[in-house]
Amino acid sequence: GDSVTQMEGPVTLSEEAFLTINCTYTATGYPSLFWYVQYPGEGLQLLLKATKADDKGSNKGFEATYRKETTSFHLEKGSVQVSDSAVYFCALYSSASKIIFGSGTRLSIRP
Amino acid sequence: DTGVSQNPRHKITKRGQNVTFRCDPISEHNRLYWYRQTLGQGPEFLTYFQNEAQLEKSRLLSDRFSAERPKGSFSTLEIQRTEQGDSAMYLCASSFQGAGPSSTDTQYFGPGTRLTVL
Numbered sequence: 001g002d003s004v005t006q007m008e009g010p011v012t013l014s015e016e017a018f019l020t021i022n023c024t025y026t027a028t029g030y031p032s033l034f035w036y037v038q039y040p041g042e043g044l045q046l047l048l049k050a051t052k053a054d055d056k057g058s059n060k061g062f063e064a065t066y067r068k069e070t071t072s073f074h075l076e077k078g079s080v081q082v083s084d085s086a087v088y089f090c091a092l093y094s095s096a097s098k099i100i101f102g103s104g105t106r107l108s109i110r111p
Numbered sequence: 112d113t114g115v116s117q118n119p120r121h122k123i124t125k126r127g128q129n130v131t132f133r134c135d136p137i138s139e140h141n142r143l144y145w146y147r148q149t150l151g152q153g154p155e156f157l158t159y160f161q162n163e164a165q166l167e168k169s170r171l172l173s174d175r176f177s178a179e180r181p182k183g184s185f186s187t188l189e190i191q192r193t194e195q196g197d198s199a200m201y202l203c204a205s206s207f208q209g210a211g212p213s214s215t216d217t218q219y220f221g222p223g224t225r226l227t228v229l
Binding site: 103 | 142144146151152153154155156159166167202204208216217218219220221222223
């Protein structure tokens with residue numbers, strides 16, 4: 001069945017560092033791919049999405065490119081801020097109309 | 112606020128009691144989903160509705176769980192005879208699926224109901 005595997009955390013970086021969180025997926029066909037973020041004490045928020053191969057999703061300085069050949073959707077940001085500290089979930093839209101989530105990566109940014 | 116809302120936000124109950132949660136989706140959304148999230152894990156799909164019809168249920172949804180969406184608006188999730196293993200965050204999401212450009216596979220999540228079973 002469909003599945004998502006993402007980099008285990010926690011990830012701790014200094015402010016202004018470069019961020020990569022790896023995500024790979026297994027799916028039938030070419031599902032839409034998402035990154036959701038969960039800030040402390042808040043609900044899941046959609047961060048960005050990509051709906052087809054080679055699409056790049058972007059928001060708030062974060063980017064991810066849908067790579068069909070490597071079945072990957074890695075999240076990147078060039079310069080992280082303390083306010084980016086959160087849990088990040090990679091996810092795909094399954095053919096069965098549900099979202100399949102990875103296990104999440106906790107990101108902590110040091111001032 | 113036009114987002115997804117859930118009530119209550121927190122629920123503490125004793126093992127064996129019944130609990131019911133409510134979800135109010137974004138008003139124009141015809142699909143409503145329930146997920147469960149345990150500590151340190153990503154959300155797992157439980158069930159979803161298109162309008163008032165429940166179209167799919169996960170094997171995670173034992174016979175102690177029941178969900179309804181009367182009139183295709185708000186939804187309730189009831190857990191009967193709660194067990195300690197039911198302790199989790201229960202998330203609701205909604206989306207609009209249909210013909211036309213406004214249809215999307217993006218689901219918008221509510222803040223969740225955190226259930227603690229003692």
